[in-house]
Amino acid sequence: DAGITQSPRHKVTETGTPVTLRCHQTENHRYMYWYRQDPGHGLRLIHYSYGVKDTDKGEVSDGYSVSRSKTEDFLLTLESATSSQTSVYFCAISETSRAYEQYFGPGTRLTVT
Amino acid sequence: DAKTTQPNSMESNEEEPVHLPCNHSTISGTDYIHWYRQLPSQGPEYVIHGLTSNVNNRMASLAIAEDRKSSTLILHRATLRDAAVYYCILRLSANAGGTSYGKLTFGQGTILTVHP
Numbered sequence: 372d373a374g375i376t377q378s379p380r381h382k383v384t385e386t387g388t389p390v391t392l393r394c395h396q397t398e399n400h401r402y403m404y405w406y407r408q409d410p411g412h413g414l415r416l417i418h419y420s421y422g423v424k425d426t427d428k429g430e431v432s433d434g435y436s437v438s439r440s441k442t443e444d445f446l447l448t449l450e451s452a453t454s455s456q457t458s459v460y461f462c463a464i465s466e467t468s469r470a471y472e473q474y475f476g477p478g479t480r481l482t483v484t
Numbered sequence: 485d486a487k488t489t490q491p492n493s494m495e496s497n498e499e500e501p502v503h504l505p506c507n508h509s510t511i512s513g514t515d516y517i518h519w520y521r522q523l524p525s526q527g528p529e530y531v532i533h534g535l536t537s538n539v540n541n542r543m544a545s546l547a548i549a550e551d552r553k554s555s556t557l558i559l560h561r562a563t564l565r566d567a568a569v570y571y572c573i574l575r576l577s578a579n580a581g582g583t584s585y586g587k588l589t590f591g592q593g594t595i596l597t598v599h600p
Contacts, residue, residue, distance in 0.1 A: 413571075414528065414590040430589070461527045471518060471575050471588065475527025
């Protein structure tokens with residue numbers, strides 16, 4: 372299995388508080404992605420990174436920011452969490468030559484009350 | 485962007501073959517066809533991909549129609565562990581290493597139930 376960990380695995384927070392989710396990889400892969408998964412919507416791409424300090428928006432990026440200061444870490448921040456951001460968040464990684472073959476982490480279940 | 489259409493759900497019996505269809509009538513000549521699956525309580529995992537020719541790997545086979553407007557993922561002998569949501573995804577061809585090279589758009593997928 373690809374070395375991907377996500378932390379925390381579960382989190383409950385209140386509306387209006389900032390939240391940061393961490394994705395850590397030990398594979399030295401170039402590409403990293405953040406998705407959210409909600410019933411009825413499937414997986415939707417939030418942000419992705421194609422290198423250190425190189426990031427771009429996905430289809431549902433509003434309300435989220437990301438940072439990647441090291442190859443191994445990709446952080447997703449909710450500046451001011453809202454109930455609509457209650458979801459399961461998945462991180463994924465892929466290597467340059469086979470970027471379409473993404474390896475997913477175990478997911479983080481975030482509940483915003 | 486080209487879209488895919490999959491049945492919401494399918495059922496199969498253990499050790500029987502399963503054919504999961506996907507329609508993509510608006511596919512462009514440079515779109516690759518990918519399949520991922522998601523086991524319960526896990527993140528998705530890559531299954532197979534192809535462009536024009538049929539493809540086989542240890543997990544499954546991918547049969548692509550000659551006009552590329554549809555494809556079928558084939559599980560040769562379903563096991564209980566194959567019960568999952570199967571996603572058919574189109575990926576626009578892009579240069580390897582490019583900024584959007586790995587971008588995938590997941591749809592709703594097909595829920596596969598495997599009966600003992």
